[in-house]
Each structure stands twice: as structure tokens, then as C-alpha cells.
Amino acid sequence: xxxxxxxxxxxxxxxxxxxxxxxxxxxxxxxxxxxxxxxxxxxxxxxxxxxxxxxxxxxxxxxxxxxxxxxxxxxxxxxxxxxxxxxxxxxxxxxxxxxxxxxxxxxxxxxxxxxxxxxxxxxxxxxxxxxxxxxxxxxxxxxxxxxxxxxxxxxxxxxxxxxxxxxxxxxxxxxxxxxxxxxxxxxxxxxxxxxxxxxxxxxxxxxxxxxxxxxxxxxxxxxxxxxxxxxxxxxxxxxxxxxxxxxxxxxxxxxxxxxxxxxxxxxxxxxxxxxxxxxxxxxxxxxxxxxxxxxxxxxxxxxxxxxxxxxxxxxxxxxxxxxxxxxxxxxxxxxxxxxxxxxxxxxxxxxxxxxxxxxxxxxxxxxxxxxxxxxxxxxxxxxxxxxxxxxxxxxxxx
Numbered sequence: 001x002x003x004x005x006x007x008x009x010x011x012x013x014x015x016x017x018x019x020x021x022x023x024x025x026x027x028x029x030x031x032x033x034x035x036x037x038x039x040x041x042x043x044x045x046x047x048x049x050x051x052x053x054x055x056x057x058x059x060x061x062x063x064x065x066x067x068x069x070x071x072x073x074x075x076x077x078x079x080x081x082x083x084x085x086x087x088x089x090x091x092x093x094x095x096x097x098x099x100x101x102x103x104x105x106x107x108x109x110x111x112x113x114x115x116x117x118x119x120x121x122x123x124x125x126x127x128x129x130x131x132x133x134x135x136x137x138x139x140x141x142x143x144x145x146x147x148x149x150x151x152x153x154x155x156x157x158x159x160x161x162x163x164x165x166x167x168x169x170x171x172x173x174x175x176x177x178x179x180x181x182x183x184x185x186x187x188x189x190x191x192x193x194x195x196x197x198x199x200x201x202x203x204x205x206x207x208x209x210x211x212x213x214x215x216x217x218x219x220x221x222x223x224x225x226x227x228x229x230x231x232x233x234x235x236x237x238x239x240x241x242x243x244x245x246x247x248x249x250x251x252x253x254x255x256x257x258x259x260x261x262x263x264x265x266x267x268x269x270x271x272x273x274x275x276x277x278x279x280x281x282x283x284x285x286x287x288x289x290x291x292x293x294x295x296x297x298x299x300x301x302x303x304x305x306x307x308x309x310x311x312x313x314x315x316x317x318x319x320x321x322x323x324x325x326x327x328x329x330x331x332x333x334x335x336x337x338x339x340x341x342x343x344x345x346x347x348x349x350x351x352x353x354x355x356x357x358x359x360x361x362x363x364x365x366x367x368x369x370x371x372x373x374x375x376x377x378x379x380x381x382x383x384x385x386x387x388x389x390x391x392x393x394x395x396x397x398x
Contacts, residue, residue: 003191009070009079024057024094028094028098032099038103039100040104043125049093049097050125063079105130106127183259196222196224199263203220203221206219213232217230224266228268230270248284249292253360267283301329304322309321317334317335320334327367330369333373335373335374352393362388363390367387
């Protein structure tokens with residue numbers, strides 16, 4: 001259902017208008033069938049009530065401004081449901097008042113569908129009442145006031161700035177630069193169009209790279225597998241375990257690959273010689289990345305916990321303790337000299353995000369808690385702590 005909601009909210013103006021009109025007609029028919037109004041509605045009252053429905057429809061388009069926030073929070077379904085509720089209300093009210101006007105003009109309520117037919121709806125608006133109604137100056141003034149108020153309401157709502165092309169362009173630009181928005185959009189697209197169709201659409205504009213090792217020949221999509229075939233320039237290159245581990249790390253920590261994994265795709269890299277002989281293959285999917293993450297995390301934890309403590313980091317800083325629990329590595333540091341001010345802690349936090357091992361650890365989903373204390377002759381005095389994780393150290397791999 002979320003995929004269908006995303007398709008509805010990303011439909012072009014014509015599709016969106018057509019869907020909304022059909023929905024309102026359906027809701028109008030249900031309301032008339034259930035309610036079967038026995039009262040009649042004069043022309044002026046009908047016109048002003050119809051203007052209220054038109055104004056409500058125009059205001060509903062302002063919900064498009066909430067689309068990006070809904071996409072960011074994965075609440076596209078709720079936003080689409082809000083549209084349905086609005087269409088339900090507008091359709092039901094329009095159907096009921098049109099049935100009342102039809103009874104007033106033709107003696108039967110079954111001409112209510114004319115309200116949704118361009119030009120034909122003028123019949124309901126202008127056709128005189130079958131029953132005689134009181135006339136007079138007061139009545140005429142009241143009718144004029146109702147008509148003017150209706151026109152003013154429609155004019156006021158029409159003047160409000162609805163999402164235009166500039167806004168649509170800004171949405172497209174933001175989706176391209178905001179990882180969360182782009183990932184969510186792709187997930188919704190997969191739910192509506194299917195994984196293979198979405199992957200094919202994504203791969204259409206991907207450039208074929210050419211580097212020192214290889215030259216990409218093609219990118220093809222087969223089901224949920226993206227097959228990237230490359231020709232190796234140096235056929236003596238050793239596709240050993242070190243290369244495989246480094247390549248797996250690069251791809252599993254890549255933001256783009258994370259998006260593909262979230263969608264359920266598999267990346268199959270095929271490396272072949274100039275004659276077409278397959279030299280090596282590298283498969284990246286959720287299973288291979290999870291297995292690599294588990295091995296790498298265990299290696300990090302084993303290395304840190306096996307350190308001989310205390311271990312000097314610099315002339316004034318030493319690691320005096322290390323523990324690991326619930327994917328949180330806690331390191332205790334002692335300083336023989338404490339830098340003045342607090343800027344040094346912020347600098348250390350930035351350095352931890354860019355330091356190779358710590359950077360990989362947080363991208364693996366681990367949390368690093370660094371506790372600092374000043375070394376004294378009679379013990380240590382706590383200074384503070386720094387906590388870094390994947391949120392505070394976002395991945396920068398494309």
C-alpha cells in the first residue's frame with residue numbers, strides 16, 4: 001500500500017486530478033445512495049455550497065508541501081490517506097447537495113452526476129426551481145450575498161500559492177542530495193513498480209567507469225541482481241583475499257550500496273580478460289555484507305581487548321582500560337597534562353570520525369565511548385567523555 005501511496009503522490013498534475021475526480025464521484029454516489037436526501041436546495045444556496053467544496057479541493061493541493069517530510073519520516077501512506085479523507089468529504093457533500101438541487105430543479109435527485117460534468121453542471125446551477133419561492137428585496141440580497149461569498153472564497157483559495165514547477169524542481173534536487181529521502185523514495189518505488197523495474201530505471205544513467213585496474217563494459221539487471229562486467233587491463237593482477245576484503249569493505253560501507261541492499265538487490269561484479277575469460281567475481285548483498293561486518297567487528301574487538309595496558313597514545317595520553325558490551329566499546333584514557341579549555345575534546349571527536357579504524361567501527365554500527373581522566377598522584381580525576389557512532393560520524397563513501 002505504501003508503494004501505491006507513493007505513486008499517487010508522485011503522479012503528474014493530470015493523473016492526480018483525474019484520480020481525485022474519480023474518487024470524489026465514487027464517494028458522492030455512495031453518499032447519495034446511503035442518504036437519499038428528501039429536501040430541495042435553491043440555486044444560490046447550492047452555488048455557495050458548491051464553492052465551499054471547490055475551495056476545499058483547491059486547499060487540498062497544499063498538502064503537497066508536506067510530501068518531503070512525509071517521505072523523510074516514511075509516512076507517505078498517512079499523507080495519501082489524508083487526501084482520501086478530503087476527497088471523501090468533498091465527494092460526499094457535493095453528491096448530497098447536488099441531489100438536493102436536482103430534486104429542486106427536476107423533481108428527482110438522480111441528476112446529481114451533472115455536478116461533475118463540465119458545462120453540464122451549469123444546468124444544476126442555473127435551472128429554475130420547480131416550486132415557487134418567496135421573492136423580495138431581502139431574498140434577492142441574501143442570494144447575492146451567498147453568490148458573492150462563494151466566488152470570494154474560491155478566488156481566495158485559488159490565489160494561494162500551490163506547489164509549482166520551481167517547487168517540483170527543488171523536490172527533485174533534494175531527493176538527489178538527501179540520502180534518507182532518496183533511499184525511502186527507492187523503497188516506495190520498489191513496492192509499487194517492483195525491484196527489477198526500479199533497478200533498471202536507476203542503472204540507465206550510471207556512467208561506465210574506467211580506472212587503472214579495469215574498464216567497465218556494461219551494467220545489466222537480471223531480476224534482483226545487478227551485473228557489472230569489467231575488462232581487466234592488467235591480467236597479471238592478483239585477485240587475492242586482501243583485494244577481496246578491501247573491495248567488500250568499500251562496497252558494504254558505500255552509501256549507494258547501502259541503498260541497494262535496503263531495496264533487496266545483489267551486486268555481482270564480473271572481472272574478465274580482454275578475450276572474455278572470467279578472472280574473478282565479487283558478490284555483494286545483505287548476506288555477504290553481514291558476514292563481513294561480523295568478521296571485521298570481531299577483529300576490531302579482539303585487537304583492542306588484547307592490548308597490553310596501559311598503552312601510551314602520546315607523551316601525555318595513555319589508554320588504561322577497555323571493555324566491550326552491547327556493541328559499545330568503552331576506552332578509558334588518562335592524561336598527565338590536560339589542555340586548557342574544552343576545544344580539545346571536540347577536536348578529538350572529529351579526529352576519531354576520520355581515523356581509519358574508528359571510522360570503520362562506527363560505520364559497522366558500533367559505538368565508541370571514550371572516557372577521559374586526569375592522572376594524579378593519589379588517583380585519577382574524571383574530566384569527561386566523548387561518544388561517537390554512525391549518526392555523529394556519517395559515512396562519506398559514495
